[in-house]
Amino acid sequence: MHPMNILGIHTGRNCSACMVKDGRVVAAVSEERFARKKNVSGQPEKSINHCIEIAKPDIIVSDSPVKGAKVIDRHQCLANYAYFTSSPQEPALVITADDTGGSYSVWKNGKQTFITKVDNPLSSIYQAVTRLLGMTPFEHDYKVMGLAPYAPQNVSKKPTEILKRLIKVKGDLFSSLPDPYPLLREKLEGCRFDGIAAGVQNLLEDRMGEWVKNLLDIHDAKSLCFSGSLSLNVKLNKKLREIIKVHVPPIGGDDVLAIGAAFCQGGEPLKDAYLGPSYNGDVKLKKVSIDPAQALADGKIIGWFEGRMEFGARALGHRSILADPRDVSVVSKLNNIVKFRDFWMPFTPSILLEDADKYLVDAYESPFMTMAFDSTGYARKNIPAVIHPADYTIRPQIVSSGQFYSLISDFKKKTGIGCLLNTSFNLHGEPIVCSIEDAVETFLRSGLDYLVVDGVVWGK
Numbered sequence: 001m002h003p004m005n006i007l008g009i010h011t012g013r014n015c016s017a018c019m020v021k022d023g024r025v026v027a028a029v030s031e032e033r034f035a036r037k038k039n040v041s042g043q044p045e046k047s048i049n050h051c052i053e054i055a056k057p058d059i060i061v062s063d064s065p066v067k068g069a070k071v072i073d074r075h076q077c078l079a080n081y082a083y084f085t086s087s088p089q090e091p092a093l094v095i096t097a098d099d100t101g102g103s104y105s106v107w108k109n110g111k112q113t114f115i116t117k118v119d120n121p122l123s124s125i126y127q128a129v130t131r132l133l134g135m136t137p138f139e140h141d142y143k144v145m146g147l148a149p150y151a152p153q154n155v156s157k158k159p160t161e162i163l164k165r166l167i168k169v170k171g172d173l174f175s176s177l178p179d180p181y182p183l184l185r186e187k188l189e190g191c192r193f194d195g196i197a198a199g200v201q202n203l204l205e206d207r208m209g210e211w212v213k214n215l216l217d218i219h220d221a222k223s224l225c226f227s228g229s230l231s232l233n234v235k236l237n238k239k240l241r242e243i244i245k246v247h248v249p250p251i252g253g254d255d256v257l258a259i260g261a262a263f264c265q266g267g268e269p270l271k272d273a274y275l276g277p278s279y280n281g282d283v284k285l286k287k288v289s290i291d292p293a294q295a296l297a298d299g300k301i302i303g304w305f306e307g308r309m310e311f312g313a314r315a316l317g318h319r320s321i322l323a324d325p326r327d328v329s330v331v332s333k334l335n336n337i338v339k340f341r342d343f344w345m346p347f348t349p350s351i352l353l354e355d356a357d358k359y360l361v362d363a364y365e366s367p368f369m370t371m372a373f374d375s376t377g378y379a380r381k382n383i384p385a386v387i388h389p390a391d392y393t394i395r396p397q398i399v400s401s402g403q404f405y406s407l408i409s410d411f412k413k414k415t416g417i418g419c420l421l422n423t424s425f426n427l428h429g430e431p432i433v434c435s436i437e438d439a440v441e442t443f444l445r446s447g448l449d450y451l452v453v454d455g456v457v458w459g460k
Contacts, residue, residue, distance in 0.1 A: 007057035008262030009048065009066050013138060014039045016255040017047035018275070018311075019055050020262035023084075027051045028275040028311040030255045033434035039139060050277055061261040070264070075103040075228075077260030079115060082227035083107050084267035085259075086247035093221035093244075095212065098228035098254075099123045099138070104172065106219050110266070120211075121167060121177045122204055123230050128181040129200040133193055138229075144197045145233055146345045149390035151198035159191040159199030167203060169210045172218065204230070205239040212243055227260075229253055232313070234372040234395045241371065250368030251312030273368060274318055276309030279436045285443075285451065285458040292452050293410035296324050296420065300449040301338060303425055305439045306403055307454070310432070314369040315424035316397055317350060317404030319432045319439075321448065323421040325349055325383035330421065337447030340428040346395075347421050349386035352408050353400040355418035359383060360394060369397045386421050397422060403455065 008018045018028035029051070031044035043066075051057075062069040063077045072080075078096035086092075091108045102120035106113050127137035130144050148156075166183070168175045177183070188196055212224065223245045230236065232252040240246045249256070250273040259267075292302055304320045315321075321338060323330045335341055348369060349359070356363035359379035366373075372393045379394065380387060387394055399405045412418040425439065426432045427446060433439045436453060443451040444460065451458045 004058045004265065005055045006262040006265070007048070007051060007060045008258035008260075009044065009060065009062040009069060010254060010257040010261070011041065011043055011062065011064050011066060012254055012257070013041050014253055014255045015041050015044040015047070016258045017044045017051045018258040018262055019051040019057070020259070020267060021055050023266050024268045025259055025262075025270060025275055027054045028259055029277065029309070030311070032431040033276065033309065036431060036438070038429065038431050061264055063257040063261050072261040072264050074100060074257065075117060076115060077257045078227045079103060079105050079112065079260070080263040080267065081256050081260035082225040082247070082249060083112070084263045085249040085270045086225045087269045088223040088225050088247050089245065090223070091221050092223050092225055093212075093215055093219060094225040095215070096228040097123060097208070097226075097230040099127055102228065104215055106221060116172065118173060119176050120174050121180065122174070122207060123228075125163070125167065125177065125180045125184070126200055126204060126230075128184050129196060131181060132184055132188065133196060141229075142232065143342055143345060145201060145235055146388070147194055147197040148201035148235075149198070149388060149393075150344060151192070151194035155192050155195035156198035156202065159188055159195045160202045162187050162191075163199045163203040164206065167207055169207050169214065171214055172211070174207070174211070201235060204233065205236055208236055209239055209243060212240060216244065223247060227252060227256065231370070234370060235393070237370060238372040238393070248370040250314065250370060252370070253313060255312065273310045273312055273314070273316055274308040275311040277434065278308045281436050283436060283440060283451070283453050283456070283458050285440060285460065288450065288457050288459040290450065290457050291410070292450070292457060293407060293414055295450055296322060296411055297414045299324055299327060299330070301330070301334065301447070303439060303443050303448045303451045304404070304407075305425065305433070305436065305451065305453045309434055313424075314397070315422060315432060316368065317399065317402070317422065319425040321423045321425050323385070324415075325386045325419050325421040326415065326417060328384040330385050333447070334423065339423060346388040347386050347423050348395045348397070349383060349419045350397040350399050350404065350408060350422040352405065352412065352418035353398050355412075356396070356398050359419060360396060365400070366396060366398050367400070369395055371395070382417060383419050386419070
């Protein structure tokens with residue numbers, strides 16, 4: 001790999017830019033964070049400006065036509081991103097899946113041996129069901145996943161059978177289903193909403209699992225790398241982990257296409273997802289003298305703003321809302337006065353690495369909230385606010401270092417619990433906060449008790 005600065009640009013849904021310097025991602029940000037509107041598309045001017053402030057590009061690449069840029073195929077971008085961010089055991093099977101279809105490839109000795117495109121309709125079906133249930137496609141898929149476990153088997157059986165009749169897998173191919181919404185609306189009429197959610201989740205897990213097993217029968221591989229929007233489905237990832245060792249990169253949406261394009265000449269694994277801007281400036285609030293860990297132990301809800309912003313949809317302790325995971329009543333409090341989100345959606349924990357086995361069945365280091373785990377009996381008793389109420393699964397961030405690690409450790413000293421409830425620092429329907437000004441505005445518009453900015457505590 002030659003020393004080179006590569007600017008990656010994605011102009012489609014959730015447009016973004018990144019800078020890759022000698023194979024290492026040194027900056028990446030989605031335009032929505034600057035525009036303060038979710039999933040914007042177009043030229044990500046402010047994101048590009050942020051990246052070129054860090055390094056001057058030698059070449060520009062993109063997954064779609066951009067003036068002055070070399071165009072890299074979309075699914076090649078996703079495959080690059082999946083492989084180079086993962087350090088997988090080789091040979092590695094790399095799969096991609098989103099609303100445009102998918103691909104599979106095998107990588108050996110750091111190189112791709114081939115790539116095959118496939119017509120994978122599962123993401124399009126999932127989007128159609130999201131729309132059918134009255135939610136926004138490409139934005140509320142996670143709500144369908146969260147709703148699915150609530151359906152009893154007698155309710156989910158019929159829609160599951162209907163959906164599985166529509167899509168079959170044969171070898172490395174899926175049956176096609178163009179424009180699925182009208183057909184699903186007809187076929188699923190009379191099925192209950194939670195049953196439909198469970199049906200499409202069952203379809204996804206079953207058919208993707210079957211496809212991966214078929215690919216492993218055809219191609220020798222010791223591990224699986226997975227990217228594309230379907231990789232955001234942590235329940236699917238959990239199912240795939242039962243088949244083979246799975247590597248799921250920290251960000252799964254279209255915003256990663258900028259990184260995948262910039263990895264056209266290779267790349268290094270991501271050590272963390274803190275790739276966005278950091279900010280210094282005045283906080284025009286009242287400074288208060290409290291211990292954040294003690295405030296959390298006392299039931300307060302805190303907005304936590306630290307260092308560089310995360311890239312991607314997951315809040316990983318730099319732009320987070322934090323609360324006590326022991327108190328299940330905090331869920332309704334967060335929903336009603338802070339997040340204003342749907343009642344059935346579970347919250348997630350950030351867990352100290354050394355305590356992961358206490359809370360997770362078959363725990364391993366999972367620092368990016370990309371995998372679901374079954375919870376232990378200890379977890380169900382002690383951290384009920386961060387466990388899915390219907391199937392008792394957890395989507396954790398395992399934390400091993402940094403200021404956020406220190407905060408959780410302080411909370412553990414006071415409570416015996418090495419875990420905090422962690423949700424993204426935003427109000428429902430808005431992007432995660434980017435700047436200090438965004439954080440202050442969101443703090444004042446919500447029911448948060450305190451705002452912590454780089455270790456300094458502020459009140460209203």
